Amino acid sequence: xxxxxxxxxxxxxxxxxxxxxxxxxxxxxxxxxxxxxxxxxxxxxxxxxxxxxxxxxxxxxxxxxxxxxxxxxxxxxxxxxxxxxxxxxxxxxxxxxxxxxxxxxxxxxxx
Amino acid sequence: xxxxxxxxxxxxxxxxxxxxxxxxxxxxxxxxxxxxxxxxxxxxxxxxxxxxxxxxxxxxxxxxxxxxxxxxxxxxxxxxxxxxxxxxxxxxxxxxxxxxxxxxxxxxxxxxx
Numbered sequence: 038x039x040x041x042x043x044x045x046x047x048x049x050x051x052x053x054x055x056x057x058x059x060x061x062x063x064x065x066x067x068x069x070x071x072x073x074x075x076x077x078x079x080x081x082x083x084x085x086x087x088x089x090x091x092x093x094x095x096x097x098x099x100x101x102x103x104x105x106x107x108x109x110x111x112x113x114x115x116x117x118x119x120x121x122x123x124x125x126x127x128x129x130x131x132x133x134x135x136x137x138x139x140x141x142x143x144x145x146x147x148x
Numbered sequence: 149x150x151x152x153x154x155x156x157x158x159x160x161x162x163x164x165x166x167x168x169x170x171x172x173x174x175x176x177x178x179x180x181x182x183x184x185x186x187x188x189x190x191x192x193x194x195x196x197x198x199x200x201x202x203x204x205x206x207x208x209x210x211x212x213x214x215x216x217x218x219x220x221x222x223x224x225x226x227x228x229x230x231x232x233x234x235x236x237x238x239x240x241x242x243x244x245x246x247x248x249x250x251x252x253x254x255x256x257x258x259x260x261x
Contacts (some may be wrong), residue, residue, distance in 0.1 A: 038229060049248070069248070071249065071250070071253075078255060078257075079255075080152075080154075080238055080252035080253050080255050081191075081252045082252070083249055083250070083251060083252075084173055086248075086249045098203070123188075125191065125237045127191075127250075132204070133179075133196050133198070133203045133240040134179045134181050134195050134196050134198075134203075134204070134248070134250055135181065135204040135206040136181070136183075136191075136193065136240075136250055137204070138183075138190055138192075138194070139188040139190070140189075145182040
């Protein structure tokens with residue numbers, strides 16, 4: 038069983054839709070949770086960073102962490118064609134900067 | 149503030165050769181991590197260096213090695229290249245506190261033929 042599971046999609050939504058992306062994990066020691074966006078042939082770009090459980094909002098993006106269920110989510114409101122990319126979840130514990138990544142969800146926002 | 153710089157961007161090597169990749173982190177960051185990204189396996193952690201010392205290591209064979217210099221720049225070396233080493237190699241730079249954000253470079257695309 039992989040440490041982090043993420044539905045690969047692909048996910049296709051119309052412009053303006055609310056997008057929900059999710060990851061589950063098995064290691065209860067994870068405390069730091071991140072979401073990255075990766076465009077084709079580019080490096081991952083950090084979108085959201087959350088410590089422990091709770092919600093965090095940044096513009097159209099909201100990250101949620103439920104440590105009791107070992108489940109994290111990223112919501113994108115008013116999705117735009119420029120949001121079309123692969124979204125990666127990542128997490129780590131407090132012994133350095135070793136991150137465990139999901140395999141990524143491919144998202145296409147149709148104009 | 150300059151981001152993470154990786155060189156070269158593209159490399160083509162032959163099986164059996166060795167290769168060295170370079171990474172310059174964000175100014176002030178002393179933690180540098182390396183990842184291998186392939187379509188089948190996603191991003192897999194290779195190793196992390198902090199203040200010239202390897203702090204964490206992933207499950208890769210000894211052919212994969214790295215080092216960090218006093219200016220925090222890091223290099224990664226792969227010896228005796230195999231076809232399966234073809235991948236995007238990504239370097240990430242992090243602030244000093246463990247478990248904080250990681251900022252990635254654009255990666256080096258390595259093709260082994």
